[in-house]
Amino acid sequence: MDFSFLKDYSPYFINGTISTIVIAILTVFLGVIIGTILALMKISNKRIAKAIASAYIEFIRGTPLLVQISIIYYSISFPKFTILDIEMNRFIPGVIAMAINSGAYVAEIIRAGIQAVDKGQMEAARSIGFNSIQAMRYIILPQAIRNILPALGNEFVVVIKESSVLSVIGIVELMRSADIVKAAIYKPFAPLIVVAVIYFILTFTLTRVLGFAERRMRTSD
Amino acid sequence: MNGILKKILCASMAAVIGLSLVSCGKTSTMERIEKSGKLVVGTSADYAPYEYHTMIDGKDTIIGIDISIVNEIAKDLGVQLEIVDMSFDGLLAALNSDNVDIVIAGMNPDEDRRKAVDFSKIYYEAKQGVLIRAEDKDKIKTIEDLKGKNVGAQLGTTQESIAKKQMENSTLVSLGKIPDLVMELKNNKIDALVVELPVANGYVKNNSDLALSEITVEEESGGSAIAVKKGNADLVALIDKSLDRLMEEGAIEKFVQEANEKNVTK
Numbered sequence: 346m347d348f349s350f351l352k353d354y355s356p357y358f359i360n361g362t363i364s365t366i367v368i369a370i371l372t373v374f375l376g377v378i379i380g381t382i383l384a385l386m387k388i389s390n391k392r393i394a395k396a397i398a399s400a401y402i403e404f405i406r407g408t409p410l411l412v413q414i415s416i417i418y419y420s421i422s423f424p425k426f427t428i429l430d431i432e433m434n435r436f437i438p439g440v441i442a443m444a445i446n447s448g449a450y451v452a453e454i455i456r457a458g459i460q461a462v463d464k465g466q467m468e469a470a471r472s473i474g475f476n477s478i479q480a481m482r483y484i485i486l487p488q489a490i491r492n493i494l495p496a497l498g499n500e501f502v503v504v505i506k507e508s509s510v511l512s513v514i515g516i517v518e519l520m521r522s523a524d525i526v527k528a529a530i531y532k533p534f535a536p537l538i539v540v541a542v543i544y545f546i547l548t549f550t551l552t553r554v555l556g557f558a559e560r561r562m563r564t565s566d
Numbered sequence: 567m568n569g570i571l572k573k574i575l576c577a578s579m580a581a582v583i584g585l586s587l588v589s590c591g592k593t594s595t596m597e598r599i600e601k602s603g604k605l606v607v608g609t610s611a612d613y614a615p616y617e618y619h620t621m622i623d624g625k626d627t628i629i630g631i632d633i634s635i636v637n638e639i640a641k642d643l644g645v646q647l648e649i650v651d652m653s654f655d656g657l658l659a660a661l662n663s664d665n666v667d668i669v670i671a672g673m674n675p676d677e678d679r680r681k682a683v684d685f686s687k688i689y690y691e692a693k694q695g696v697l698i699r700a701e702d703k704d705k706i707k708t709i710e711d712l713k714g715k716n717v718g719a720q721l722g723t724t725q726e727s728i729a730k731k732q733m734e735n736s737t738l739v740s741l742g743k744i745p746d747l748v749m750e751l752k753n754n755k756i757d758a759l760v761v762e763l764p765v766a767n768g769y770v771k772n773n774s775d776l777a778l779s780e781i782t783v784e785e786e787s788g789g790s791a792i793a794v795k796k797g798n799a800d801l802v803a804l805i806d807k808s809l810d811r812l813m814e815e816g817a818i819e820k821f822v823q824e825a826n827e828k829n830v831t832k
Contacts (some may be wrong), residue, residue, distance in 0.1 A: 353621050360626075478719070515653045524743070525619045528612040531772040533745035534752070 353421040354526045354536075361522030362433055362543055368440055368518060369505045373451075375444035376504075377497070381453025387456050398452065405449035411443075411510050418514045431517070439511045447504055454500065458493035459485060491562060498555035502548045509544075518548050519543060583651045595667050595798045604646040607636045608666030611652035612743065613827035615764050616672040616790075619651075629828070631764070632670040632790075634821040635689060635812065639792075642808040658682050661795050668805070669793040670763070674724050684796050686805040688789035690818055692726060695766035695778040697751060697759040703777045706758060712781075715757040718747040724788050725760040732783055733760075751776070764822055771826075 351358075386398035405413070422439070423434040462485050470480035512520035523536040530536075589787055599605055609632060611617045617630035628649050640647040650666050657669045661683055665703065667708050672692075675685035706712060713735040719726040721740040729738050739756050741747050750756045755799075768777050792809075794802050812818050 356621060356624070357619070364786065453681040513658075516650075524612060524745070527745040528614050528743075529620055531614065531748075531768045533749040562817075 347539070348539070349531070350526065350530045350535065352433060354529070357412050357517075357522040357526055358498040358519070358539060358543060360430065361517060361540070362547070363517040364516065365409055365508055365518045366547070367431075368443065368508045368511065368549070369501060370503050371440045372447050372508070373497070375440070376444060376447030376451045376478075376500070379444060379448025380455050381447060383452035384455035384459065387452065388459060396399075402452055403450045405446055406453075409515065410446050410507055414439065414442040414510060414514060417445070419439045435514055439516045442506060443504065443511070450503075451500060453499065454460055454496045455489070455493055458489040458496070459532070462488045462491050466537075469527075494515055495555065495559050498551070498558070501555075502551055505547055505551070506544060535557065570693060585809065588624050594800070595647040595664075595795055596801045596804075598664070599643065599645055599667055599801075603644075604648050605636070605640045605643060606648045606650060606665075606667045608650050608657050608660050608669045609633070609671045610650045610657060612647075612745075613654075613672055613765070615768055615828075616783070617670075620828075629825070631690070631818070631825045632672060634824070635809075635818065636668070636792075637806045638812055638817070639805055642811070644760070644802060658793065661793055664795070667794075668801070670790075672790045673793060674788055675793075676724075678786045679793070682796075683793045684794040684798065684802055686802055687809055688791050688792065690822070691789040692762040692764060693783075694725060694783045694785070694788070695719070695761060695763040696781040697748070697761055697766045697769060698757065698777055698779045699751060699754075700775050700777040702757065703779070706782070707780050709733055709781055709783075710735075710757055718750055718759040720744055720747065720758040725762070729760045748773075748776070764826060767826055780796050814819045 356403055383398045383401060386394040387402070389395060418435070419440045421438045423437050425434040427433060466488065467477075467480055468483040471477065475483065491528070508518055509520035511518050512524060515521065517525070521542045523540045526536040527533045593601075598630060608615045609628070609710050611619050611630075615629075615630055617628055620627055620631070621630055622629075628651060633649065633817055637647055637650075651690050654671060657666075658679065661667045661778040668685075673679070678805055678831055679685070680803070688705070696706075706715075709732060715736050716739050717729050717733050717736045718739045718741065721742050726738070726740055729736075735771045736758075739747075741750070744761060744765060747756070747759050747761075751759050752773075752775060758781075759766075760783065769775045777831050794805070801821065
């Protein structure tokens, strides 16, 4: 296969890689905030909060990301400005859609992590005079985080891969870079191989880093 | 807890409502162009050779036949040119919401589109070509040869209706993007592909396994025109004047040739 187009078109792939990484970081960051709020709502005793969180999680997990992105992109209109050559009027709705989606999955990761901590821990904390928020904050969450972090790392990998869907709304991430180059060089196949390799390098590096962090955490037991 | 949640919710609602209210006052497009000193052109730069991205001196640039044309129009109007790249199906919406002043994207001014926006005169009538695999060059020579075979065309285009009406014995495969259709052709998933001739030529030049079939298809009311928001007759007249000049000078044919020569095969 002929990859000579890389000489002229590599900047597209580089830009695409950068914006894919930025999208993934922002999505995971916002997703953790949304997910934490939802998880706390879901395990709380308030029935309304519980119902809202469950409905959100079920709905988001039960509909395709592609549909969610299209709905959010066409219903939010954003003013046009650019930062670092990235068009924010596309970028921001795209990231919001990804975060809304990721938040539902993160919520379940966090909820499972919290509920995996033994019930006795909460009872013990309450019996020595903590109220439930204090018990959560000082006793349960520090233990839960150890369960949560590895799964959160996987969510990061998933987000990197799924952000390729954002190409449908014209965000110049990796997949859209491939589309642009495919059209410009009249050769539709080779650019796909290039982005596949880049995606793989990104996710493989990340899994390695996560594995290392996990081992470190285990030794600190 | 509940108080904080409510505040967050209120704030984000306010932000969303505030942002969606961003819109301009009612001025004509011509006034806006004169005031800002630039012509904002909407296009979908994934349609070589009409408009596509390339690197010029290390800078991402959109070039192509259409871009050369609007360049001349901006020159005639005495303003600067700004190009906005977006997806093809969002172009007319952007025009009507005043995000762009004009739209040029190899667009056919069909009935439905004429209801939504005004068009300049047709500046280029592309002929249609039928792209096939080189190995089939002797096998597929007439429309009859396509009987029972799969024929591809881009979704929602003139080519699609040509394939539907003139090749009724074959199965139509419609996809959104030309490069994907070319891939289908290369991988034996379709046997022919109806595209505009300049696009077909680009692919034949860059892919030794593709060829242009001898099949000729009858022209629908094809051709490309520039779209302008309804009620801007003054701007349409100025654009038509520029187009007349370019056509008289034979400049558009020259742009087509230039774009075809710039294909990146090295």
